[in-house]
Amino acid sequence: MIIAEEVHHENQKKEFLEFPVRLYQHDKNYIRPLDKDIEAIFDPQKNKFFKTGECKRFIFKNKENKTVGKIAVFVNQLYEQNQPTGGIGFFDCINDQETANFIFDYCKKWLQERGIKAMDGPINFGERDKFWGLLIEGFIEPLYGMNYNFPYYKELLENYGFQIYFEQLCFSRPIFAEVSRVFTVMHAKHSKNPAISARPLKKNNLEKFAKDFTEIYNKAWAAHGEGKQLEEAKTLKMFKTMKPIINEHISWFVYENEKPIAMWMNIPDLNQWFKYMNGKFGFIEKLKFLWIKKFKKNEKMVGLVFGVVPEWQKKGLEGYMIWEGTQHLRKHTDFKVTELQWIGDFNPKMIKIAENLDTEVTRKLATYRYLFDREKVFERHPML
Known part of the structure; x- marks a missing residue:
C-alpha cells in the first residue's frame, strides 16, 4: 500500500529535498541541487508562474512509512499545446514499476480533475532553462540546473505509456x-x-x-x-x-x-x-x-x-x-571542456550551428508526453 502526502509542513519540505540524496548516495555522478533553487520554484512569492497556474508536490510512502517516491504536478495556462496539457517534474522513485505507476496515476487523476488531457514530464514549473527533461544518454555529472536521474527512470516512464515528445541534445567539445x-x-x-x-x-x-x-x-x-x-x-x-x-x-x-x-x-x-x-x-x-x-x-x-x-x-x-x-x-x-545548453531535436537550424562549432553530442535528455486518451494519435513536437 502506498500513501500520498501533499507537501505542506517543514518536515515534508525537508523530506522532498532529502529523499533523492539518500536514493543517489552511491552514485558518484549525482550532484545535489541547491535547496534554495528547488524551494524557489514552489514559492508563489518567487515563481511568477503561480499567477497563471497551479502546482502541488507530493511524497509517497509505503506501509513502513518509508518514502519511495516524490513528484510535483502542475498546470500552467501559458503552456499552450494541441490539447490542455499539464506537467510533472522533480520525479524521483525507487526502481519499482508498481510504485511509479501509482505516482503517475495519482498525477493523472489530479490533472484530469482540472480538465487536462495530457501530461508532459519531467519538466519544470517555470522556464525551460532549468530542471527540464529526463536524462536518457550520457550519465555524467549534470550541469548546474540540469536534471539527473538513474537509467531505470526511462523504463519507468515508457512502461507506463509515456512517449518521447522531443529529445534534448547537449553538444560538447574539449577546449x-x-x-x-x-x-x-x-x-x-x-x-x-x-x-x-x-x-x-x-x-x-x-x-x-x-x-x-x-x-x-x-x-x-x-x-x-x-x-x-x-x-x-x-x-x-x-x-x-x-x-x-x-x-x-x-x-x-x-x-x-x-x-x-x-x-x-x-x-x-x-x-x-x-x-x-x-x-x-x-x-x-x-x-x-x-x-x-x-x-x-x-x-x-x-x-x-x-x-x-x-x-x-x-x-x-x-x-x-x-x-x-x-x-x-x-x-x-x-x-578543459565546453558544453552547450541543450537544443531540442525539433530545431535543425540550431543543431546545424552546434555541429558547425565542431562539437559532438555528449548527452541526451528527453521530454516525455502521456496522452490520457489512449486512442488519440501521438505526435511529436513540430519542427521549427
Whole structure:
C-alpha cells in the first residue's frame, strides 16, 4: 500500500529535498541541487508562474512509512499545446514499476480533475532553462540546473505509456581539441579586415555589453522561432545578477566599426563548485563557495548563447570569433571542456550551428508526453 502526502509542513519540505540524496548516495555522478533553487520554484512569492497556474508536490510512502517516491504536478495556462496539457517534474522513485505507476496515476487523476488531457514530464514549473527533461544518454555529472536521474527512470516512464515528445541534445567539445581548419581559415580572412575586432566581456562595462547583447540577440533570433524579443533593461538585470560568476575570458563579442555583429556567451559550470555545498547556500556556504571558487580549478564551461546578425551569417564570422576566443581562454583559464545548453531535436537550424562549432553530442535528455486518451494519435513536437 502506498500513501500520498501533499507537501505542506517543514518536515515534508525537508523530506522532498532529502529523499533523492539518500536514493543517489552511491552514485558518484549525482550532484545535489541547491535547496534554495528547488524551494524557489514552489514559492508563489518567487515563481511568477503561480499567477497563471497551479502546482502541488507530493511524497509517497509505503506501509513502513518509508518514502519511495516524490513528484510535483502542475498546470500552467501559458503552456499552450494541441490539447490542455499539464506537467510533472522533480520525479524521483525507487526502481519499482508498481510504485511509479501509482505516482503517475495519482498525477493523472489530479490533472484530469482540472480538465487536462495530457501530461508532459519531467519538466519544470517555470522556464525551460532549468530542471527540464529526463536524462536518457550520457550519465555524467549534470550541469548546474540540469536534471539527473538513474537509467531505470526511462523504463519507468515508457512502461507506463509515456512517449518521447522531443529529445534534448547537449553538444560538447574539449577546449584543447584540434580546431576545424575552416575556423582558422576564416579567422585569418577576417583578421585582415581592419573594421572587424573581437573583445571579451568586461564586468566594469556591463551596460555596454548588455546593450550589445540585446541588439545581436534580437537580430539573430527574431525570425528564428527562438522565443521573444529581449529588452535591454532585462538583459542588464540578468548581467548584473550573473556578475559574481562572470569569467571575463570566456564571453566574446565581435564588432564591425564598433557595431556589434556577433557574440559567444559562456559561464563556468557552477555545479563544479556547488557539488561541495551539499545543497546548502547559507552564510557559511557562501564563504566556502568564495574560497573554493578562488582555489579550486573549474575545468568546465557552459555555452549559453551564440549569435551572428543576419547580414554576417554564412560568412565564417563564427570561425573568427571561436578561434579568437579559444586562443585567449587556452592561455588565461583552466577550462578543459565546453558544453552547450541543450537544443531540442525539433530545431535543425540550431543543431546545424552546434555541429558547425565542431562539437559532438555528449548527452541526451528527453521530454516525455502521456496522452490520457489512449486512442488519440501521438505526435511529436513540430519542427521549427
